Amino acid sequence: MKLTPQELYTKLVDEDKIIGEKAEINFSLKNLIISIESRDTVGNLLQEWLKAWMMKEKIEFEENTNSQIFPDFYLDTHNKKIDLLEVKTFDYQNGPGFDLANFDSYCNSLLVNAYRIDSDYLIFAYEMNGSVITIKNVWLKKIWELSGPSGPYPIKVQEKKHIIYNIRPSVWYSERARFKPFSTKEEFLSALNETRYQYPPTRHVNGHWLQNVLKNYEEHTGISLDVK
Known part of the structure; x- marks a missing residue:
């Protein structure tokens, strides 16, 4: 059965009612079963469960053989330019602390695979009590619906010692969030371009970056x- 990301989300959330479901994490070795209360394993386990x-x-899909390379799943096994699905998880009480993408790698990838901007992110928010996790919410979003501006740069990033490492999500689901997510992919690309101009390591090589991304797209x- 071939499904788009939106159809998969509808089946998972509306038909199978995943929100509110509970899971217990245990580990068994030599007849000894222990309860796992660490959050370190939750993301990988939820992705394995989804698979x-x-x-x-x-449901037709192909898993990326390299877990370090985007995306996690191809939902169209014949056309790997569409229906790309990335899976993210976070502790609902702590907020979204995951990375959307590595800043440099993402910017470089858009020069040759600009269709990547249309990929979908399937996001699980969970709550953990002891070894039991509860699925609090699930979203299907585009990167521009997760990303947003921040104080230092036009786009929210993880920066350490003046080096940008990753693109980080806004708190897209909060009405009280100071910075709201972008409304369109054009806004996102514009903010990414402006960030590259402000960021010293990319400032002097950014002259044609946006133009080349738009051409590739x-x-x-x-x-x-049309990006201003």
């Missing part, structure tokens, strides 16, 4: 974007 669920439901999709 098993898709197999059980006979049109070559892959046939769609011309």
Whole structure:
């Protein structure tokens, strides 16, 4: 069964009612079973569960053989430019602390694979009590619906000792958040471009970056974007 990311989300959330479900994390070795109360394993376990669920439901997908390379899953196994799915998880009480993408790698990838900007992020928010996790919410979002501005730069990033490492999410689900997520992919690209101009290591090589990304996007999709 071939599903788009939106159809997969609908099946998972509306049909299978995943929100509110509970899971217990245990580890067994030589007849000794222990309860796992560390959050370190939750993300990988939820992604493995999603993979098993898709197999059980006979949903077509292909898993990326390199877990360090985007995306986690291809939902269209014949056209790997569309229906790309990345899975993220976070502790609902602590807020989204995951990375959307490595800053340099993402910017460079858009020069050759600009269609990546249309990828979907499936995000699980969980609450953990002891070894039991509860799924508090699930979202399906584009990167521009997760990313937003911040104080130092036009886009929120993780920066250490004046070096930008990763693009970080805003608190997109909060009405009280100071910085709201972007409304369009054009806003996101504009903020990314302005950040590259402000960031010293990319400032002097950024002259044609946006122009080349837009050209590559049109070559892959046939769609011309207007980014100011």
